[in-house]
Amino acid sequence: MPLTYDQISAITEKKFIPKMVDNIFGSNPLAQRAKSKFYESVDGGTSIIQPLNYATATAVEWYSGADTLTTTDNDVITGADYAWKQLHGAITISRLDELKNSGDSAKLKLVKQKTQIVEKTLMDTLGTGMYSDGTTAKSIVGLRDIVDTDQTVGGISQTTYSWWAAQQDTTTTVTSMGKLQTLYNLCTIGNDHPTVAMTTRAIYNFYYGLLQPSQRFMDSETAKGGFSSLMFNGTPVIVDSHVPADYLFFLNEKYLHLYYHPSENFRFEPYQKPISQNLRVAHIYWAGALGSSNNRTHGVFTGLTS
Secondary structure (H helix, E strand, O other): OOOOHHHHHHHHHHHHHHHHHHHHHHOOHHHHHHHHHOEEEOOOOOOEEEEEEOOOOOOOOOOOOOOOOOOOOOOOEEEEEEOOEEEEEEEEEEHHHHHHOOOHHHHHHHHHHHHHHHHHHHHHHHHHHHOOOOOOOOOOOOHHHHOOOOOEEOOEEOOOOHHHOOEEEOOOOOOOHHHHHHHHHHOOEOOEOOOEEEEOHHHHHHHHHHOOHHHOOOOHHHHHOOOOEEEEOOEEEEEOOOOOOOOEEEEOHHHEEEEEEEEEEEEEEEEEOOOOOOEEEEEEEEEEEEEEOOHHHOEEEOOOOO
16 A cells, blocks of 8 residues: 555654654754753743842951941852744645655655755754854854854843853954963953863864964764864864854853753644645754853954964
8 A cells, every 4th residue: 555645744743754853953062062061951931031040149258356247248150141043944745755766765865855955954053043243133042142242032131231241352353372361361260261162173273283283182972973183272173164254163062952942842843735835844843042151251353364
């Protein structure tokens, strides 16, 4: 008996969609790290509120004997408000393509090929979104917006509240160990330091040339994911094709959050036939946001031409 589209939907969902999710994360180095380090489920709400500790408590003091103790409360917590963003991919198979690709096994090959194309496009769209600058209204807000000094991120102005601004170098054009160290230090608070550096192939290659052969250590965790890296102060430096030209990011993943809704985590919606078209369409949906809870621990170079 010939396969129906309901059966194709079941096979597609069972065999292709889990693999697709792995490939989406696995083909983007930052997204891959997000999945293991800062991919966080949020099961509802009109938006995503990330609590922030922005001040120290004033009712902490040294005292002696019967001194009157300070008990005055002060505001130390606020919240960044991140809007839900939605990502969608459609797998469309026209009746004409179905006829050309007739036969049960051939039909499955067509589904597989179409699914892989959507997979690659979703992968690229998510990766681009993670580095976006906030100008595309329907996209997740990305690192070019978060790791800045004059944006409104999560509803909080970085200009008004300096504690919400990131570390940014817009003037350095030539990569050097000294400049890297300066920005790295600005992102470091005590022993809390950047956990990864993401950059372009050109900057990575230039940094490679700065290192002595004995210094070219690799990060084993990154290598397991299929990506090469160099090290800077024990922090992996990784190439991501989605990083804009001339950029290098120092990121502390402890304070990054890729939120997702568990009911819309690359959800597969089976094939259906529109009333007015001779084709079948399946859909894949994701909903979430990218956020930060401590911007001053992130840093960025925006003008490294070499």
